[in-house]
Amino acid sequence: MGPRWRGYHSGAAIGRRSEGSPGGGEAATWRLRMPSSPTIGEGHRRLFLLRGEAGQTCAEVGAMLGADGGGGGEGEGDGEGEGEGKDDAELPSLLWISDSAPPEAEAATWRCAWAWTRPRGLAARLGQAFDVVVIDAHEGLDADVLGQAQGLVWGGGALILRLARGGDSGAGTGRSLAKLAAYPYGREDVGRRFEAHVLAALEPWRAREPGRLRASAWRLEGARGNAGQREVVARLCASWSRPGPPSRSLLLADRGRGKSSALGLALREYAACRGSAGEAGAAEGGQEMGERGPLIVTAAVEAAAAEVLRFAGEAARFEPVSALLERPLSAGVLVVDEAAQLPVPLLRRLVSAHPGVPIAFATTVHGYEGTGRGFCLRFEPWLRRQAQGVERLRLDEPIRWAADDPLERAIFAALLLDAAPAELEAAELEPSGGELAGLVTRRLDRDALAGDLPRLRALFGLLVQAHYRTTPGDLQRLLDAPNLEVHAAELDGRIVAATLVAEEGGLPPELVADALAGKTRLRAHALADALVAHLGHPEAGAMIMRRSVRIAVHPRLRRRGVATRLIEHVHADGATPPVALFGTLFGASAGVIALRRSLGYALVRVGASRGARTGEPSVLMLRPQTPAGEALVAALRWELAHELDVQLALLQADEGVPLNPELVAAVREGLPCVPPWRPAERRRLVRAYAHGPRTFESVATALREELAQLDLDLLPPSWREVIVGRAVSLRAWRDVARAAGLPDVRAAMRIMRRGVRLLVASDP
Numbered sequence: 001m002g003p004r005w006r007g008y009h010s011g012a013a014i015g016r017r018s019e020g021s022p023g024g025g026e027a028a029t030w031r032l033r034m035p036s037s038p039t040i041g042e043g044h045r046r047l048f049l050l051r052g053e054a055g056q057t058c059a060e061v062g063a064m065l066g067a068d069g070g071g072g073g074e075g076e077g078d079g080e081g082e083g084e085g086k087d088d089a090e091l092p093s094l095l096w097i098s099d100s101a102p103p104e105a106e107a108a109t110w111r112c113a114w115a116w117t118r119p120r121g122l123a124a125r126l127g128q129a130f131d132v133v134v135i136d137a138h139e140g141l142d143a144d145v146l147g148q149a150q151g152l153v154w155g156g157g158a159l160i161l162r163l164a165r166g167g168d169s170g171a172g173t174g175r176s177l178a179k180l181a182a183y184p185y186g187r188e189d190v191g192r193r194f195e196a197h198v199l200a201a202l203e204p205w206r207a208r209e210p211g212r213l214r215a216s217a218w219r220l221e222g223a224r225g226n227a228g229q230r231e232v233v234a235r236l237c238a239s240w241s242r243p244g245p246p247s248r249s250l251l252l253a254d255r256g257r258g259k260s261s262a263l264g265l266a267l268r269e270y271a272a273c274r275g276s277a278g279e280a281g282a283a284e285g286g287q288e289m290g291e292r293g294p295l296i297v298t299a300a301v302e303a304a305a306a307e308v309l310r311f312a313g314e315a316a317r318f319e320p321v322s323a324l325l326e327r328p329l330s331a332g333v334l335v336v337d338e339a340a341q342l343p344v345p346l347l348r349r350l351v352s353a354h355p356g357v358p359i360a361f362a363t364t365v366h367g368y369e370g371t372g373r374g375f376c377l378r379f380e381p382w383l384r385r386q387a388q389g390v391e392r393l394r395l396d397e398p399i400r401w402a403a404d405d406p407l408e409r410a411i412f413a414a415l416l417l418d419a420a421p422a423e424l425e426a427a428e429l430e431p432s433g434g435e436l437a438g439l440v441t442r443r444l445d446r447d448a449l450a451g452d453l454p455r456l457r458a459l460f461g462l463l464v465q466a467h468y469r470t471t472p473g474d475l476q477r478l479l480d481a482p483n484l485e486v487h488a489a490e491l492d493g494r495i496v497a498a499t500l501v502a503e504e505g506g507l508p509p510e511l512v513a514d515a516l517a518g519k520t521r522l523r524a525h526a527l528a529d530a531l532v533a534h535l536g537h538p539e540a541g542a543m544i545m546r547r548s549v550r551i552a553v554h555p556r557l558r559r560r561g562v563a564t565r566l567i568e569h570v571h572a573d574g575a576t577p578p579v580a581l582f583g584t585l586f587g588a589s590a591g592v593i594a595l596r597r598s599l600g601y602a603l604v605r606v607g608a609s610r611g612a613r614t615g616e617p618s619v620l621m622l623r624p625q626t627p628a629g630e631a632l633v634a635a636l637r638w639e640l641a642h643e644l645d646v647q648l649a650l651l652q653a654d655e656g657v658p659l660n661p662e663l664v665a666a667v668r669e670g671l672p673c674v675p676p677w678r679p680a681e682r683r684r685l686v687r688a689y690a691h692g693p694r695t696f697e698s699v700a701t702a703l704r705e706e707l708a709q710l711d712l713d714l715l716p717p718s719w720r721e722v723i724v725g726r727a728v729s730l731r732a733w734r735d736v737a738r739a740a741g742l743p744d745v746r747a748a749m750r751i752m753r754r755g756v757r758l759l760v761a762s763d764p
Contacts, residue, residue, distance in 0.1 A: 043155030043218045043402030057162035098136035131157040131216045140177040143472035150411040151255040155218035155401030182524030191480035193450035201414035229262045236266040248387040251362035253395035264311025271315035293332025300341040328353040339363045340375035415472040419461035422494040441569035444486045466552035496554040505545035512541030518693035527583045536688045543580035582623040588616045590666040604636035608697040641671040646700040653732040690757040710759045719755040
């Protein structure tokens with residue numbers, strides 16, 4: 001008998017409430033006006049916007065729940081918790097998203113099962129679902145929270161935004177938006193364009209009908225499987241059963257499409273087929289199909305695979321990625337859920353470690369996390385080069401809510417999740433391969449940009465298309481961050497390239513001193529933080545800098561000189577006071593390094609690890625504009641020339657895969673020939689690392705030379721194991737930690753610094 005679809009409800013804290021009549025409330029309420037006027041039972045979701053003081057909007061939520069002064073419920077644990085009481089599936093489940101728990105007196109009257117989480121903890125709720133999700137936006141609307149929250153609402157349920165009254169909005173001044181303010185700007189300098197854009201996008205749905213919140217019939221009746229899921233299950237089972245080279249499958253879906261449940265059902269169906277085939281084979285004296293190995297599910301964390309395992313039942317088990325790399329499977333099936341949450345190098349190692357095992361990778365794409373783009377841009381092309389016949393599967397129809405859901409459409413419109421670059425006519429692309437005569441570069445006025453939706457969509461579409469990490473938070477930053485500039489290249493009035501440029505540096509001496517001592521991070525000053533804290537150059541902190549945060553060119557206009565024109569425009573754009581350094585950090589590629597080098601940039605740092613999404617280390621490149629900037633770049637190049645060979649060896653040890661030779665050549669290009677460190681220089685660098693926060697990799701060569709002068713017998717055996725294993729033998733952090741009997745890599749890193757500190761303290 002085939003699998004039976006059942007409703008799924010998880011993550012809701014339960015608190016029994018007695019029946020009551022809806023209460024009053026002064027807050028105005030709007031609801032999405034759904035064009036086809038579907039009922040809740042049809043699985044469409046609603047959006048309510050409540051405006052007023054925090055107490056008013058809280059009371060309005062209670063009124064919509066039918067609050068009546070019933071039994072109590074409150075948050076518990078470490079500041080985030082759940083309502084107490086008895087599980088009652090007929091009660092609506094509610095998730096309260098706020099920096100503070102709902103007022104105890106109010107929550108005690110709610111006739112619902114409720115849970116509370118702070119915005120920063122919302123990611124841990126992904127995969128759960130609630131009848132009602134309430135976002136506290138009185139102090140400003142957080143783009144990523146809004147994007148995440150809509151995916152947590154069951155069909156027939158509701159998303160509620162609690163907002164300040166018009167004119168009293170905390171947008172730009174609340175704690176939730178403090179992350180957009182970087183020195184010297186304060187929270188009061190953060191823009192309000194994003195919230196205005198979001199509310200304008202929701203305006204077409206506006207209605208003034210208050211609603212009654214009930215348990216979702218969609219949840220109670222059970223989420224519906226659909227033909228798309230059944231096809232995915234059948235195709236996965238067929239690919240796993242096929243003779244010949246092991247299959248490689250990709251399953252892509254937006255959130256709420258039943259991707260994880262389809263994987264679990266495929267595993268269960270395949271296990272059943274293997275059992276039947278095994279019995280038949282045994283009866284005929286053949287090899288039992290069921291002996292081909294276990295069915296394994298893996299993910300970044302076990303909780304991320306919970307849905308797959310729930311639907312798979314006893315057919316499959318979870319194994320951490322680390323265990324699969326240490327003890328690879330020789331047979332069976334491997335399923336990787338939410339694969340985009342794993343670093344690209346780990347995904348590649350999983351493939352390489354399991355040459356004879358069918359593997360299915362699944363991930364959420366086109367969504368608020370932004371990570372799905374990395375999977376498609378970075379991993380999928382690599383996988384297709386490694387294996388023939390990679391099968392790409394998609395799930396488009398939702399199962400947590402009904403198709404053509406108005407809430408999903410509204411949030412997509414508000415957060416531009418489906419933004420795409422501008423359409424270009426063939427005539428605009430001539431002459432083919434040459435530079436574009438009609439190209440115009442300019443700095444954009446963000447007020448005007450926010451008010452011109454087609455241009456905003458085209459610009460954000462370029463970023464989404466080109467950068468795997470683009471999230472709704474980037475849209476909010478683009479519009480509202482006070483230290484950010486937006487520059488664009490236009491062709492016949494259409495935006496065809498864009499770059500985001502951050503104002504950095506110009507820091508006061510006391511802030512630089514704290515960063516150098518490891519007492520603070522220079523938030524939103526990535527160049528200064530790297531130069532001061534990681535590379536130990538405090539003189540950089542006061543320099544005025546401009547950092548290229550993102551740059552994107554229309555895919556049909558690449559290699560036409562557009563990026564060069566746009567970067568040169570940024571260099572020429574007037575700044576007061578004058579800029580000392582232009583800089584950029586990016587996942588290393590030989591082509592981008594060559595482009596920046598042609599524009600006067602020098603490579604001064606290679607990251608200590610490979611990027612979680614790109615699979616390559618990051619690099620820092622600088623273009624000096626003043627004598628002080630030139631002196632700094634020269635010093636950094638001198639240090640890099642000393643340290644690069646050991647850095648590259650450590651990168652290879654940590655990942656088990658050498659860097660691309662073309663990339664290594666690009667990194668080495670133009671470095672000076674340098675003699676060994678002089679003793680005084682060597683000791684200065686080692687002490688800078690010992691007392692933090694300078695990184696080990698930036699002084700590894702100096703430390704290796706200095707260790708010959710130090711008495712390692714002063715160290716406990718496990719500490720000596722770490723220092724010798726990493727600094728002398730150049731072994732991977734994970735291997736060093738294991739050999740020293742330490743729980744993880746972080747522990748080994750701490751021991752390394754403490755051990756070096758002890759050694760230099762004992763050295764006269």
